[in-house]
Amino acid sequence: MNFSFEVTATNPTSARRGVLSTPHGAVQTPFFMPVGTQATVKGLRNEALEELGAEIILANTYHLYLRPGHEAVRKLGGLHKFMSWPRAILTDSGGFQVFSLSELRKVTDEGVRFRSHLDGSEHMLTPEKAAEIQLALGSDIAMVFDECIETPAPREKAEAAVKRTTEWAGRARKYFREQASRNGELGQWQFGIVQGATFADLRRESARQLLEMDFPGYAVGGLAVGEPHSLTCEMTAEVTALLPRDRPRYLMGVGKPEQIADYVALGIDMMDCVLPTRAARHACLYTSEGRVLIKSARYAADPRPPDPNCSCSVCRRYTRAYLRHLFAAGELTAAILATHHNVHFYLDLMRQIREAIEFGNLANFSSEMHARYAVSPA
RNA sequence: GGACGGGUGGGUGAGUGGCUAAAACCAGCAGACUGUAAAUCUGCCGCUCCUUGCGGGCUACGAAGGUUCGAAUCCUUCCCCGUCCA
Numbered sequence: 001m002n003f004s005f006e007v008t009a010t011n012p013t014s015a016r017r018g019v020l021s022t023p024h025g026a027v028q029t030p031f032f033m034p035v036g037t038q039a040t041v042k043g044l045r046n047e048a049l050e051e052l053g054a055e056i057i058l059a060n061t062y063h064l065y066l067r068p069g070h071e072a073v074r075k076l077g078g079l080h081k082f083m084s085w086p087r088a089i090l091t092d093s094g095g096f097q098v099f100s101l102s103e104l105r106k107v108t109d110e111g112v113r114f115r116s117h118l119d120g121s122e123h124m125l126t127p128e129k130a131a132e133i134q135l136a137l138g139s140d141i142a143m144v145f146d147e148c149i150e151t152p153a154p155r156e157k158a159e160a161a162v163k164r165t166t167e168w169a170g171r172a173r174k175y176f177r178e179q180a181s182r183n184g185e186l187g188q189w190q191f192g193i194v195q196g197a198t199f200a201d202l203r204r205e206s207a208r209q210l211l212e213m214d215f216p217g218y219a220v221g222g223l224a225v226g227e228p229h230s231l232t233c234e235m236t237a238e239v240t241a242l243l244p245r246d247r248p249r250y251l252m253g254v255g256k257p258e259q260i261a262d263y264v265a266l267g268i269d270m271m272d273c274v275l276p277t278r279a280a281r282h283a284c285l286y287t288s289e290g291r292v293l294i295k296s297a298r299y300a301a302d303p304r305p306p307d308p309n310c311s312c313s314v315c316r317r318y319t320r321a322y323l324r325h326l327f328a329a330g331e332l333t334a335a336i337l338a339t340h341h342n343v344h345f346y347l348d349l350m351r352q353i354r355e356a357i358e359f360g361n362l363a364n365f366s367s368e369m370h371a372r373y374a375v376s377p378a
Numbered sequence: 379g380g381a382c383g384g385g386u387g388g389g390u391g392a393g394u395g396g397c398u399a400a401a402a403c404c405a406g407c408a409g410a411c412u413g414u415a416a417a418u419c420u421g422c423c424g425c426u427c428c429u430u431g432c433g434g435g436c437u438a439c440g441a442a443g444g445u446u447c448g449a450a451u452c453c454u455u456c457c458c459c460g461u462c463c464a
Contacts, residue, residue: 037414058413096413104415117415148413193413224412232412253413274414281417282410297407327417335417 003140003189003216005029005248005269009358014240014267017357020248022088022140023187024080027055029248030264030357032350033090033272034343038063039073039083042277043339046085052312052344053351055087056140058272061133062094062125066116070136078138090272091139093130095146095193095221096253107147109164127172135179135188143219143252144172146193151227158197161222165195166209173213191250193221198231200238207242218243219250220268229255233262240267257286257349258373261366264353276346280338283327286345290373292320294338299324312344 002023009017018029034041034049037060041049049057059079064070076082079089098105098112105114111126127145134142146165149157169192176190192210196202203220210218220239223232236251243249250270251263263271276286283295287307292299294306302320314337326334356365 033413035414042414042417060414063414090413092413097415099413101415143413146413219413221413226412250413255412259412271413273412274416275412278414278416278418279411282419283417284411293409295408330417332417 002187005217005246007245011265011357011360011362013265013362015264015357015362016245016267016269017354018248018269020088020269022056022189024086024088024140025055027088028354029269030350030353031056031270032260032346033058033270034346035272035274035277036083037274038067039079041339041343043281043335044277044343046083048340049085049343050087052340053347054343056090057085057087058090058092059083059137059139060092060094060097061130061137061143062097062114064091064137065094065125065133066118066123070133074136074138078136080138088141089137089139090141090270091134091137091143092252092272093134093143093145093193094125095130095143095148098146099148099150099222099225102150107164109167111145111168112147127168128175131172131175131179131190135176135186139188141189141191141217142176143191144169144193144215146195146221148195148222148225149197151197151222151225153197155199155202158195158199158202161197162195162202162206165193166206169193169210169213169215173215189216191215191217191219191248193219193252194239195222196235197222198227198235200235203235203238204242207239211242211244215247217248217250217270219252219270221252223251224254229259229262232259233266236263236266236268243267256373257345258369260346260349261353261356261362261369264357265362265366273346276342277339280342281335283334283338285323285338286342288372294320294323295327296324306341307345310341310344310348312341312348314338314341314344 004021007016007018020027020029034054034057036057039059041057073079073082104117105112111124114123114125116123130145145168147161149161180186192213192215194206194210196206220236223235240249248269249267251268254263254271254273283293285292285294285306288309299320304320305315306320306323307315323337356362
C-alpha cells in the first residue's frame with residue numbers, strides 16, 4: 001500500500017499536523033486543495049501550481065465523465081498523465097452536482113438521473129458508477145457518491161438524505177472492495193461523506209454509520225452552503241469528535257480565508273474551495289490586509305503591489321494599477337495573475353497554519369484572521 | 379443649387395401624441411461569490427430636495443417658435459450630418 005496518514009503534532013485545540021502519503025507524493029496536512037473541476041485549475045498552468053507548492057488538487061467526476069469521458073481518460077493513461085499533473089489528485093464524486101444542478105436531476109434510491117448541462121443528454125450516476133468513473137480516472141482519493149442538500153432543510157429531508165447517503169456509501173464501498181479483490185491493488189483511497197444538514201444528531205448518526213464501513217478517511221459534506229459560519233463549525237465539531245484520530249478528515253467545499261483556521265482547530269485536515277480561483281476571476285484578491293476588489297476605481301493610480309506583504313511572483317512584479325487596468329480591459333492575463341496570487345495566498349495561509357499548530361498558537365492565528373477580514377480594506 | 383434620409387441620455391441605438399427621466403446593449407460606479415453550468419451574477423447609472431416614498435422639484439430627445447388638456451413623437455423656420463442628382 002502506497003497510502004498512509006500520520007499525525008505528527010497536535011495542539012491545545014483539536015488541530016493536527018500530519019502527512020498524507022499517496023502514490024503521487026506526500027501531502028502535508030492540514031492542506032487546501034485548489035479546485036480543478038475539469039482537469040485544470042482555471043487560470044493556472046500546472047507549472048505554476050507546482051511552483052506555488054500545491055501538493056494535491058481536486059477534480060470532478062461528473063464533469064470529467066461528461067467530457068472528455070472517463071474511458072477516454074483511462075485510455076490516455078489516467079487523469080495524472082492526461083492532464084500532466086504528477087502530484088496527488090482527489091476526485092469529488094458528483095455528489096455536489098446533486099445540489100448545484102438540482103434543476104437538472106432527479107434523485108432516486110438507485111442513484112441520480114442527470115440531464116447533461118452540456119447537451120441535455122440523460123445520464124445515470126449511481127454510487128457504483130461514480131466509483132467506477134473515479135477508478136478509471138485513477139485519482140488518488142475518490143469520494144463516495146452522496147446526496148448533498150441545501151441549507152436550511154427540513155428535518156425529514158435531511159433524514160432522507162442521510163439514509164440515502166449511508167446506503168450509497170455502503171454500495172460504493174462494496175463495489176470498491178469487489179474491484180480490489182478482483183483486480184488487486186487499486187492505487188486509490190475511498191473516503192466516506194457525512195451528511196445531516198444542520199441537525200447535530202443526524203450528523204452524529206451519519207458519522208457512526210460510515211465508521212462501520214471502515215473508510216480510510218472521512219469527509220464532512222453539505223456544509224458552507226448558506227448557513228452561518230458558527231453553525232458550520234458546530235456541525236463540524238459534532239462530527240470530528242466521533243472520527244478516529246488516525247484517519248484524515250476532509251471538510252468539503254470550504255472556506256473563506258478567515259474561516260480556514262477555525263476548521264483546522266476543530267480537527268480538519270483537508271479542505272477545498274473554488275473561492276480563491278473564482279473570486280480571482282471576479283477581481284477579488286485575498287491579501288494580508290483583507291479583501292482587495294481590484295476593479296475598484298480607487299486603485300486606478302495605486303503603484304503598490306496587490307499585497308505589500310506577499311512574496312508571490314505577481315506581487316513582486318506588478319502593481320494594483322496594472323491589475324485593475326487588465327480587469328477593466330477584460331484581458332485574460334487579469335484572471336491568470338489574480339488566480340496565481342489568490343492560490344498563493346491560500347497555500348501560504350496553510351503553511352502558516354501548519355506552523356502555528358507546531359508552535360501551539362493556532363488560536364491566536366485564527367482570531368487575527370477574523371480581525372483582519374472583519375472589515376474590507378479601504 | 380436640387381432630391382431623399384437622418385440628428386435621442388458618456389457611446390451604439392429603440393421609441394412616431396399620454397403608460398417616457400425615455401427600451402436594450404456598451405462604457406462607468408458599487409457589491410456578491412464557500413466539494414465550479416460562474417472570465418459569472420446583482421444593484422446604481424440627468425440634476426436636486428427631503429419626513430427615502432412605486433415621494434417632490436427642475437432640466438432633457440439639434441435650435442427657436444407653434445398646435446394640443448398633454449409633444450422626443452404633429453406643424454413652421456433655421457442649423458448640422460449622410461447618400462444621390464446637377
